[in-house]
Amino acid sequence: MNDTWKPLEVSPDSTGHAPTVAGLVAHLDSVPDLGALLAREKALLLRGFAVTPxxxxxxxxxxxxxxxSYVHGNSPRTKVGDNVYTSTEYPSRYTISMHGELSYAASWPSRLMFYCQVAAETGGATPVLDAQRWLEVLDPEVRDAFAGGVRYLQLLHDGTGLGKSWRETFETDDRAQVERFLADSDATVEWTADGLRVSHTRPATTRHPVTGTEVWFNQVDQWHPAGLEDEVARVMSEVMKPEELPQYVTFADGSPIPPEYITQIRDRGLSTAVDVAWRPGDVLVIDNVLVAHGRRPYTGDRRVLVAMSG
Known part of the structure; x- marks a missing residue:
């Protein structure tokens, strides 16, 4: 296992192409198998090609x-184009811990692309982490505890309430469409007076479909109150029952996850990650299974767009 992994930087100097979008396109057209390259390198940082919106x-x-589209996504975002979104709009003073995108869902994107339009005044890096390495740095006790998987619990309100509504989450007003979507995910679905309650059980790890590598692939530290920095979320978890929270997570059998497991997962992920410090025009592409990502706190304006593919 390579402890010094970082994204492969692709630049005009390394490719021999012009420092323009046309140069970047010419380089990408020359790559015989981008999927194979991404499976090998895990992440590509395309820098110096002056990409504009x-x-x-x-x-x-x-x-x-x-x-x-970002259907079933739990992070606050704004759609700004054809399946192009702002990166999470979680307040800038907080860290977003490492995670695989939509790793709690029945299906997830295979690739993510980030584009830096405006770099933050300070901070705001996107940390990336070899997810195999993340699995390896956890204590055996923690890895073994999650062998049976995890259960995610969502409470999506009907228009007024905490967190996201079911309409925002599934990008539709049609309940039948939501039910059809969730029917393919083995989720337990319950419509209530307040909105929609969803429960689904998932493995804590998965294997990459090409390389076979086993990786840590879940969002337990983001769904558990012990992993949160947000003061409001922490207070909510102290005064509300787990089933009343917008999202919560347990072991697959419904038993509680010890808070110290959650903080270990969060802290070791963040401390092992490599920061991509943004420059305007940068494009970062990651394999969503092999690489986890997050966000460092920042000051000033920051605009990073994200898109994903199957």
Whole structure:
């Protein structure tokens, strides 16, 4: 296992192409198998090609051949284009811990692409982490405890309440469409007077479909109160029952997860990650199974867009 992994930086100097979007496109067109390259390198940082928002679609068409919507996503975002979103709008003073995108869902994107339009005044890096390494740095006791998987619990309100509504989460007003979507995920679905309650059980690890590598792939530290920095969320967890929270997580059998397991998972992930410090025009592509990602706190304006593909 390589303890010094970091994204492969692709630049005009390394490729021999012009420092323009046309140069980047020419380089990407010359790569015989981008999927194989990404499976080998795990993440690519495309830097120095001066990508602008107006030219982003051209790049995305090559990097994300099957762009997906953010259906069932739990992070606050704004849709700004054709399945292009702002990165999470969680308050800038907080760290977002490492995670695989939609790892709590029945299906998830295979690739994520991030684009830096505006870099933060200070901070705001996107930490990335070899998810195999994340699994390895956890204590055997913690790994063994999660062998049976985890149970995610969501309470999605009907328009007024804490967290996201079911309409925002599934990008529809049609309850039947939500039920059809969740029917494919083996989830337990219950409509209530307040909205929608969803419960589903998932493994804590998965294997990459190409490399076979086993990786830590879940969001337990983001769904558990012990992993949160947000003061409001912490107070909510102290005064509300778990089933009243917008989201919560237990072991697969419904038993509680010890808080010290959660903090170990969060802290070792963040401390092992490699920070991508953004420059305007940067594009980062990651294999969503092999690489976890997060966000460091920041000051000033920051605009990073994200898109994903199957």
């Amino acid at each position: 107006d030219e982003l679609d051209t790049v995305m068409d090559l990097l994300l051949p099957n762009r997906l």
